[in-house]
Amino acid sequence: MNILNRSFYARPTQDVAKELIGKKLLRLLGGSSPHIVSGIIVEAEAYGSTDDEASHAFNGMSARNSMMFEDVGRSYVYLSYGTHFCFNITAHSANESAGAVLIRAIQPLEGLSIMRRFRAIDDPFLIASGPGRLTQALNIKKNDNGVDVTVPNSIIVENGIVPPAILVSSRIGISKATNKQWRYVFAHWDHHADLPLSSRYASRSRQTYTAVYQICGTNS
DNA sequence: TCGATGATTGAG
């Protein structure tokens, strides 16, 4: 197997969020004959410790956010707006007390028909292009909180592909700490226009991109 | 206890 090990998550949360772009998120459903549902992570956001006003960890540990203070490499699932679950993976460096990466979107890879059933929609671009859509497509609920994603489990993260480029912007749907540029989006490189194109499987947003990491695009 | 508040989505 090529599951990402715990040390991958034991680094600054922003670094982990950025490097999760292109990795493969797997969901194992069922018991005796489990179905595999998976996708490439195309959008993620970093949420920091007690110094990040937008983070659930800002006011210290509570019943809801306790996973953010536990070992890194575990799932942190919570209910948002009373209707949608959001899926995070805990990650922070040794000198931080908490942190997590919100997985906002994946490009469907395996088990598309299963995801379509959970989502009750056909359009692949709408299957998991948003944190609430993603958890619905993967059937991740509150009881999936605390899963260790670094060992064979119902949720794991494996090596995937190297993104041609990664776009950076401020985080979506927050009112505090909007200056932090901690949202990362998988991007292709348009060689004709010499521009990065954000993945169509990422959530549609009007955030302006403030930086581009070009991984292996060719300059002319 | 009680009221305010979202790391959102889908319909109109």
Add this chain to the structure above:
DNA sequence: TCAATCATCGAA
């Protein structure tokens, strides 16, 4: 543009 919807959390 806007309502739906409810667990969580801090204040009372």
